[in-house]
Amino acid sequence: MxxxxxxxxxxxxxxxVKPNEIQPDVRLDDAFGVDSTEMVEINVGLKxxxxxxxxxxxxxxxxxxxxxxxxxxxxxAH
Numbered sequence: 001m002x003x004x005x006x007x008x009x010x011x012x013x014x015x016x017v018k019p020n021e022i023q024p025d026v027r028l029d030d031a032f033g034v035d036s037t038e039m040v041e042i043n044v045g046l047k048x049x050x051x052x053x054x055x056x057x058x059x060x061x062x063x064x065x066x067x068x069x070x071x072x073x074x075x076x077a078h
Contacts, residue, residue: 003050003069003077010045011065014038022065029061036061050077 001009008019015032028034034042039061046068047054052075059068 003072006049006077007046007065007069007072010042010049014041014045024066025064027062027064034061046072052077 008022011017011022012019015034015038017032021031023031028039039059040056043054043056043059046052046059050072052072054075059071063071
């Protein structure tokens with residue numbers, strides 16, 4: 001599974017959205033009204049799925065899908 005597919009899967013689990021609802025360049029808080037608790041759940045889900053070390057508040061709800069993927073790739077996810 002690619003990083004993009006993994007991120008979409010975690011978004012689906014936490015936010016109960018369909019993959020086609022995830023827009024690459026729209027902020028999560030604008031697209032889905034994501035709150036801080038949901039962002040912590042997304043962070044934890046991505047850390048587990050990708051085996052990465054990062055703080056629970058490293059990814060922000062103001063980030064877009066593409067920004068999150070870029071950050072994860074920079075941290076060594078593949």
